[in-house]
Amino acid sequence: MIVSFDIGGSAIKGGIARSETDIVPLARRPTPKQDFADFVATLRAVVAEAGETPDCISFSIAGVVDPDTQALICANIPCIHGRRLAAELEAELGYPVLIANDADCFAMAEAMSGAGRGHRIVFGAILGTGVGGGLVADGRLVNAAGGFAGEWGHGPIIASFAGNPPAAIPAYPCGCGQKGCVDTVGGARGLERLHKTLHDRELSSEEIIGHWLAGDAEAERTIDVMVDLVASPLALTVNITGATIVPVGGGLSNVEPLLARLDMAVRSRILRKFDRPLVVPSECKIEPGLIGAALLGLKFAGERGHAA
Ligand SMILES: [Zn+2]
Secondary structure (H helix, E strand, C coil), X not given: CEEEEEECCCEXXXXXXXXXXXXXXXXXXXXXXXXHHHHHHHHHHHHHHHCCCCCEEEEEECCEECCCCCCEECCCCCCCCCCCHHHHHHHHHXXXXXXXXXXXXXXXXXXXXXXXXXXXXXXXXXXXXXXXXXXEECCEECCCCCCXXXXXXXXXXXXXXXXXXXXXXXXXXXXXXXXXXXXXXXXXXXXXXXXXXXXXXXXXXXXXXXXXXXXXXXXXXXXXXXXXXXXXXXXXXXXXXXXXXXXXXXXXHHCHHHHHHHHHHHHCCCCCCCCCCCEEECCCCCCHHHHHHHXXXXXHHHXXXXXX
């Protein structure tokens, strides 16, 4: 048995996993953000609720483990940011601890029990507030020990002109320290930023999507530019990884006409030609972080020879 966690900025969700198809969620608890002792106590309470000693515990976290230092980069939860969290929790709790990025857990969940089932190489893309991604090959997460693989959202790569006719797009500064990242234009925040640049109007991403679906010309222009900017780096990602399916999660993935448009644009820009959708909505709509972390934990425990 393993206990998996989805650690978010507001809530900690736990679950008990006995097999890939037997994952039971537990009660959610508020995330202690400032006090590490409270954070550990909350984890203990979740494990106690599970009622038995787990073979390991596994985490989905909106952060990245630095593969060189094992330090967690997680700016929105200060009490765990910068810590060698796996080692510290192993010392506190006494069983193995696995930590994975939430986009990686999403990719794992989609590969094993979502839209990626039956595909050898699955690239899971997040179009949420920002842009993220994870890569699963032959059922294994390419990043299981932490690291930055799959992060197609960062790097100075977006085009200077986009849309038809082309509009000049500034290299917006990104939280990662670079300029011109896909993250600055590809998620909900990016949509709002592009709309402001193109039309000098501040609307929420929901408003822009709503206007677009109602046939508004300004919103159509924004969507056209956004799809143009995002499709090229995603097509490059598909060429590099050889992914044969790209499940998309995050808030914008719920806008099916937007995904359909992105899918057509990506398929027209990749080398391999597919006569079926490649960029598709995710299927694990409920708790992909929890499920992905559970799958990683089960795999880890199984490989250590425990009866998971
Ligand atoms: Zn960036």
